[in-house]
């Protein structure tokens with residue numbers, strides 16, 4: 275059986291030519307899940323999606339049998355910012371991202387939680403929860419997944435405890451989860467490379483956050499070493515997490531139905547090689 279049939283593997287897929295083109299591109303790799311940007315990730319606003327484009331996306335999505343797909347929120351958003359103006363802008367932007375994801379039938383909106391630049395970690399976490407709480411009540415289908423961070427600068431989400439404090443501050447806890455980026459967690463200093471380290475790290479995640487919140491993965495190798503706190507993705511098997519580290523995730527039966535999305539540097543040009551590398555380490 276192909277690896278894409280054994281685990282819920284996908285990749286970040288380009289939406290060039292229109293978002294309705296993405297499902298077929300994902301299916302060409304055999305993917306059963308994917309991640310997209312539902313709007314330009316470097317801009318605050320976006321033209322509304324035409325009704326025909328939404329319907330076409332939903333038809334294509336069904337036709338190729340995708341499930342548990344993700345859209346990635348804009349990189350401009352900092353939910354931790356203490357500036358009043360930024361809070362308002364970020365709330366509007368989150369509502370826009372969520373409304374697009376809901377109309378497209380996308381399950382998860384992946385979000386970098388933010389940073390504590392210009393404030394304290396504690397204050398930033400409080401703000402992140404507050405904004406999430408205010409936007410999540412309006413989301414009828416799409417859940418927000420806060421992404422684990424590598425810990426560059428003053429970013430939040432590089433310790434499991436920070437993720438759990440954000441979730442604790444959100445009332446709609448059935449609308450929130452975590453996207454576990456293997457490159458980021460490794461760079462943040464968690465040993466997920468050795469089998470023992472992996473099992474301890476996942477136990478720690480379970481006790482601090484709860485595995486029921488682990489709803490998605492970004493499956494990436496890392497150009498930088500454990501505890502480097504630097505976020506540099508690498509093709510599967512070519513980095514310092516290596517096949518040893520990736521092996522732990524793809525063979526963990528608990529995650530066989532959790533979407534694992536590649537965000538490797540070559541993008542679609544490199545996914546065939548990534549899939550091959552993963553195939554070579556499948557143990558079941």
Ligand SMILES: [Zn+2]
Pocket residue numbers: 421455492537
């Ligand atoms: Zn990621």
Ligand SMILES: [Zn+2]
Pocket residue numbers: 455457458505506507
């Ligand atoms: Zn990254």
